[in-house]
Amino acid sequence: MDKLLKNVLSCMRTKGLLDKNEEDVYRFGLECLLLEVVHYLSYIVIGFAMRMIIPMIVTAMVLIPLRRKSGGFHARTRSGCYLFSCSIVVAVCLLDKIIFPLWLCTATTFGANAIIFAFAPIENENRTLDQEEQKKFRKQALIILVLADMAIIISHKIHIEVCQWLLNGMIVAALLNLCGKIQTKCKLEKIW
Numbered sequence: 001m002d003k004l005l006k007n008v009l010s011c012m013r014t015k016g017l018l019d020k021n022e023e024d025v026y027r028f029g030l031e032c033l034l035l036e037v038v039h040y041l042s043y044i045v046i047g048f049a050m051r052m053i054i055p056m057i058v059t060a061m062v063l064i065p066l067r068r069k070s071g072g073f074h075a076r077t078r079s080g081c082y083l084f085s086c087s088i089v090v091a092v093c094l095l096d097k098i099i100f101p102l103w104l105c106t107a108t109t110f111g112a113n114a115i116i117f118a119f120a121p122i123e124n125e126n127r128t129l130d131q132e133e134q135k136k137f138r139k140q141a142l143i144i145l146v147l148a149d150m151a152i153i154i155s156h157k158i159h160i161e162v163c164q165w166l167l168n169g170m171i172v173a174a175l176l177n178l179c180g181k182i183q184t185k186c187k188l189e190k191i192w
Contacts, residue, residue, distance in 0.1 A: 005030055039082065043089045055096035055165045056089065062148045062169030063092070069141035071122035072176030073183055088172065095168050099160065105167055109152060112167075112174035116145055122180035145170070 012018040018026055047053035075081040121137040123129050148170050155163040
């Protein structure tokens, strides 16, 4: 990855597309873009391999925006992040194969809403938020949560499996939120 980034930046410098003083900013942006591409391509491969591409995409429609705004658990390294994320996608695909009874769906919807409402946004060492950003991210997370709730209710009337897939995205986001809270608390306790 470092060699690829170095070559791309060198090419950009040669063509006059990059100011030497801004190289670190471009490097960070390109690195994030490449990592996202690798992650999403891997998720698609996992979805196809497990024959769960449509359910996985539906689940991701709730999970990804909710996770971006509410935060949660983060691995310490790139490879740890990649392996953890792929494991989550496999777990989501397995979860999407199960149809739960209505009472359990209702209970988990309330539970997931409560967790995200209570904790969002969760910071991590790579992304600290000032007070204004915390308010903004919290508001956005809660808007996404309400939209997801509405989609779950509407889809329940139309197609139970789609309802379940959307709910699974919310459940996984809430679990990652809870794990992120525990991770943050453990780090604070180590400081003391």
